[in-house]
Amino acid sequence: MTVLHLVSYFIGGAFLTNAMPHFVRGVTGLPFQTPFASPPGRGLSTSTLNVLWGFLNLIVFYLLVCQVGDFGLRDAADVLALGLGMLAMGLFAARHFGPLHGGDLRTPQ
Numbered sequence: 705m706t707v708l709h710l711v712s713y714f715i716g717g718a719f720l721t722n723a724m725p726h727f728v729r730g731v732t733g734l735p736f737q738t739p740f741a742s743p744p745g746r747g748l749s750t751s752t753l754n755v756l757w758g759f760l761n762l763i764v765f766y767l768l769v770c771q772v773g774d775f776g777l778r779d780a781a782d783v784l785a786l787g788l789g790m791l792a793m794g795l796f797a798a799r800h801f802g803p804l805h806g807g808d809l810r811t812p813q
Contacts, residue, residue, distance in 0.1 A: 716764070722797070734751055
């Protein structure tokens with residue numbers, strides 16, 4: 705295992721976390737922000753676009769985690785890198801989208 709493998713798993717964890725809200729909102733028929741909305745990341749995109757965006761994020765996750773190195777669920781370093789990527793993206797998303805959905809008391813930027 706190299707440091708580049710761990711970086712790949714970290715980024716893969718971020719993509720996995722990003723895939724979840726888009727895919728779930730999309731399959732439930734609800735709009736959500738995507739980079740393709742106006743304004744990007746703040747405006748709402750259709751549920752269909754969110755399913756596609758979420759699925760693309762899952763593909764990137766798969767490529768970064770399952771096709772790079774030899775990711776092992778029993779390897780603490782691999783799991784830690786993936787988990788930290790998930791945590792980093794989760795905290796970023798909470799801070800970014802919280803004001804837009806009432807989950808944060810800060811005013812929208």
